[in-house]
Amino acid sequence: MFKLSLVLVFLIALSGIDASPAKPHNPSCSGNLSATDVDLVHLAMNMEFTEVEFFLKASTGKGLDAFNATLAKGGPPPIGAKKANLDPITNRIIEEFAYQEIGHLRAIADMTGGIPRPLLNLTRENFAMFMDRAVGRRSNPRFDPYANSLNYLLAAYYIPYVGLTGYVGAIPYLVYFNIKRLVAGLLGVESGQDGVIRTLLYERQDETVKEYGGVTVAELTNEISILRNELGMCGIKDEGLCVPPWLGAENRTTSNILSANPYSLSYDRTPQEILRVMYGTGNERWPGGFWPCGANGRIARMFLDERYHCNYDTCSDGKN
Numbered sequence: 477m478f479k480l481s482l483v484l485v486f487l488i489a490l491s492g493i494d495a496s497p498a499k500p501h502n503p504s505c506s507g508n509l510s511a512t513d514v515d516l517v518h519l520a521m522n523m524e525f526t527e528v529e530f531f532l533k534a535s536t537g538k539g540l541d542a543f544n545a546t547l548a549k550g551g552p553p554p555i556g557a558k559k560a561n562l563d564p565i566t567n568r569i570i571e572e573f574a575y576q577e578i579g580h581l582r583a584i585a586d587m588t589g590g591i592p593r594p595l596l597n598l599t600r601e602n603f604a605m606f607m608d609r610a611v612g613r614r615s616n617p618r619f620d621p622y623a624n625s626l627n628y629l630l631a632a633y634y635i636p637y638v639g640l641t642g643y644v645g646a647i648p649y650l651v652y653f654n655i656k657r658l659v660a661g662l663l664g665v666e667s668g669q670d671g672v673i674r675t676l677l678y679e680r681q682d683e684t685v686k687e688y689g690g691v692t693v694a695e696l697t698n699e700i701s702i703l704r705n706e707l708g709m710c711g712i713k714d715e716g717l718c719v720p721p722w723l724g725a726e727n728r729t730t731s732n733i734l735s736a737n738p739y740s741l742s743y744d745r746t747p748q749e750i751l752r753v754m755y756g757t758g759n760e761r762w763p764g765g766f767w768p769c770g771a772n773g774r775i776a777r778m779f780l781d782e783r784y785h786c787n788y789d790t791c792s793d794g795k796n
């Protein structure tokens with residue numbers, strides 16, 4: 477029954493309002509790429525840039541460049557991020573997360589030199605587009621991640637978790653001690669952030685999200701997770717806050733504050749899955765979504781379809 481409703485949500489999402497390009501027929505689910513440790517960390521840096529801008533701007537009203545002007549390495553400023561209307565505790569939490577992300581970027585930059593910040597689409601329209609696809613209908617009024625704490629946390633549900641699964645996927649392929657130590661440290665804090673965001677949402681699981689009529693917070697998280705599984709195209713890597721017991725810890729819970737596999741180990745994602753999810757296209761070759769000009773670094777550029785090798789002016793609708 478639950479599986480059937482999963483399938484139905486998939487179909488609704490597929491037939492949804494914002495039609496995505498056709499999916500590739502044989503998506504790879506192997507993380508075994510010819511990539512160096514540094515390449516893998518650079519892919520993750522795209523996630524860290526996304527998080528830092530989303531958290532910093534929402535909590536302080538300022539972006540990364542106001543705190544450290546060199547980390548972006550000349551990449552364009554993000555589009556659409558802004559101060560969110562957060563309650564004081566949520567603001568405090570997100571501000572701390574934001575500074576942690578600056579630290580993560582510094583750690584990666586110091587060790588590997590880093591990559592330019594990709595163009596980031598953090599507009600309310602982009603979040604509304606993902607949410608609408610997850611739910612299968614258009615929000616009314618339009619979903620605005622910056623409008624209040626609940627909406628912001630729902631939007632934040634999108635971000636650190638994807639980074640977390642990417643780190644879990646990358647670690648087995650790392651060779652060098654220093655990079656393993658770096659990525660282990662990144663993973664620890666990233667998963668902590670995800671756990672906090674999910675706990676705050678869990679406490680509000682029964683509230684309805686007014687932009688989607690009667691849909692509850694718990695249902696919306698399930699729908700977001702289903703959308704990400706659908707875009708990633710490699711099975712279940714993502715679970716919402718309330719699940720049937722067969723997805724709960726040891727088949728004993730329906731609460732699902734942390735998303736994990738039948739052994740309660742974190743799910744992993746390959747670089748291709750990360751790109752499919754963050755592009756929102758289900759295809760690592762076709763950019764869009766949060767990264768409209770594509771992600772940066774050797775792995776992302778290796779996959780990017782030549783037709784989408786664009787400069788930022790042709791890709792964005794104005795530089796800010």
Ligand SMILES: *[C@@H]1O[C@H](CO)[C@@H](O)[C@H](O)[C@H]1NC(C)=O
Pocket residue numbers: 508
């Ligand atoms: C990854 O691919 C290489 C080259 O094809 C192979 O030698 C290696 O065993 C593979 N590793 C894993 C974990 O599959």
Ligand SMILES: *[C@@H]1O[C@H](CO)[C@@H](O)[C@H](O)[C@H]1NC(C)=O
Pocket residue numbers: 543544545546547582583585586
């Ligand atoms: C920005 O980060 C780099 C890398 O860690 C560091 O060397 C630099 O001092 C930082 N700049 C500021 C203004 O904090």
Ligand SMILES: *[C@@H]1O[C@H](CO)[C@@H](O)[C@H](O)[C@H]1NC(C)=O
Pocket residue numbers: 722726727738
């Ligand atoms: C949970 O249930 C599934 C069947 O739905 C079963 O395959 C699995 O072994 C169970 N896990 C535990 C820990 O009992």
Ligand SMILES: *[C@@H]1O[C@H](CO)[C@@H](O)[C@H](O)[C@H]1NC(C)=O
Pocket residue numbers: 555597599601602605768791792793
């Ligand atoms: C950002 O996303 C929205 C919603 O999909 C889209 O309308 C807009 O064109 C995007 N901006 C860029 C620069 O890609």
